[in-house]
Amino acid sequence: MTLSFLRVEGLAKQYVDTNGKPGPIVFDDVYFTMARGEFVAIIGHSGCGKTTILNVLAGLEQASGGAVFMDGRELSGPSLDRGVVFQSHALMPWRTVLGNVTLAVASRWPQWSREQVREHSLKFLDMVGLAAAAEKKPHQLSGGMKQRVGIARAFAIRPKMLLLDEPFGALDALTRGTIQDELLAIVRATQQTVFMITHDVDEAILLADRILLMSNGPHAKIAEMVAITMPRRRSRETLHHDPQYYRIRNHLVDFLMHRAKTPPQSLPGYGPRQVPLLSPGMDEAMSAATAAAVQDADHPLHGHPTSGQAASGMPMAALHLVPAAAHQARVA
Ligand SMILES: Nc1ncnc2c1ncn2[C@@H]1O[C@H](COP(=O)(O)OP(=O)(O)OP(=O)(O)O)[C@@H](O)[C@H]1O
Numbered sequence: 001m002t003l004s005f006l007r008v009e010g011l012a013k014q015y016v017d018t019n020g021k022p023g024p025i026v027f028d029d030v031y032f033t034m035a036r037g038e039f040v041a042i043i044g045h046s047g048c049g050k051t052t053i054l055n056v057l058a059g060l061e062q063a064s065g066g067a068v069f070m071d072g073r074e075l076s077g078p079s080l081d082r083g084v085v086f087q088s089h090a091l092m093p094w095r096t097v098l099g100n101v102t103l104a105v106a107s108r109w110p111q112w113s114r115e116q117v118r119e120h121s122l123k124f125l126d127m128v129g130l131a132a133a134a135e136k137k138p139h140q141l142s143g144g145m146k147q148r149v150g151i152a153r154a155f156a157i158r159p160k161m162l163l164l165d166e167p168f169g170a171l172d173a174l175t176r177g178t179i180q181d182e183l184l185a186i187v188r189a190t191q192q193t194v195f196m197i198t199h200d201v202d203e204a205i206l207l208a209d210r211i212l213l214m215s216n217g218p219h220a221k222i223a224e225m226v227a228i229t230m231p232r233r234r235s236r237e238t239l240h241h242d243p244q245y246y247r248i249r250n251h252l253v254d255f256l257m258h259r260a261k262t263p264p265q266s267l268p269g270y271g272p273r274q275v276p277l278l279s280p281g282m283d284e285a286m287s288a289a290t291a292a293a294v295q296d297a298d299h300p301l302h303g304h305p306t307s308g309q310a311a312s313g314m315p316m317a318a319l320h321l322v323p324a325a326a327h328q329a330r331v332a
């Protein structure tokens with residue numbers, strides 16, 4: 001029995017149109033696990049099914065096949081133990097900014113006094129730089145500000161798992177950077193478990209412990225997993241000084257440009273339950289920073305083997321590869 005915090009087992013989705021006619025199979029045979037406190041990002045081309053997977057994890061969408069277990073229980077329906085930030089903000093237009101957050105907080109902790117709810121909500125609005133806009137209505141805010149309210153609301157309920165669907169997509173570069181820093185600090189301090197969709201490879205490298213790469217649909221799959229082996233205490237300012245950064249970045253961009261269109265099941269050695277876990281950041285001369293990261297008891301890859309055999313048929317020679325099973329044993 002695996003004790004992973006989150007287990008996704010053989011997830012599949014086929015939408016049915018309004019006439020009841022089944023559409024193509026968006027994805028199938030999707031297996032992955034997440035450890036408690038792990039930050040997992042998922043990258044893949046538009047339409048491969050990332051939002052659908054996130055919605056299934058949120059309990060907002062029913063899978064056509066497979067199951068999801070969190071904390072040993074099969075998920076069924078939405079719950080306040082999962083906080084969601086949607087691709088487009090989903091605020092109640094008739095409530096103020098503060099009112100949007102307090103509603104979620106009061107539902108999460110019904111025993112709290114109004115003052116407690118207000119204070120807690122304001123703390124999280126302050127975190128995203130919106131304390132001064134607390135009494136405004138959503139229509140009075142910019143797109144980026146609305147998105148930040150959604151982020152504050154999701155964090156404020158202290159969910160067991162945070163589900164982020166391109167949460168920073170609508171933000172300008174400066175705000176995006178600031179909020180990424182905030183997110184990183186809070187996630188590290190609270191050991192928050194996060195599943196995030198992003199199209200931004202730099203964002204994924206900065207924030208994630210592991211990145212899932214999805215092949216194109218139909219029948220999309222998790223084709224590879226990439227371990228971020230840089231020290232967990234990394235920052236936007238210094239990220240690009242780490243020699244691992246470019247190796248990881250190139251690997252992700254190469255996947256998106258070339259490998260995403262190849263059905264991974266056509267590659268020898270691939271199995272949807274044995275998705276290769278790659279460490280493209282590592283090379284023969286493992287940097288001191290890398291050694292520190294992997295020895296750092298705080299890093300989710302602590303104790304993780306750093307070299308292995310390259311999978312036959314994977315077009316990624318010279319990469320260190322650890323079978324997913326080894327990783328899953330670690331996170332178990
Ligand atoms: N409610 C729906 N009914 C029918 N088809 C849908 C529905 N929602 C999504 N799809 C289809 O399922 C596929 C996956 O959609 P999804 O939104 O999960 O993709 P995505 O990977 O999040 O894309 P993007 O990166 O553009 O956000 C797409 O082909 C989409 O058209």
Ligand SMILES: [Mg+2]
Pocket residue numbers: 050051052087165
């Ligand atoms: Mg999407």
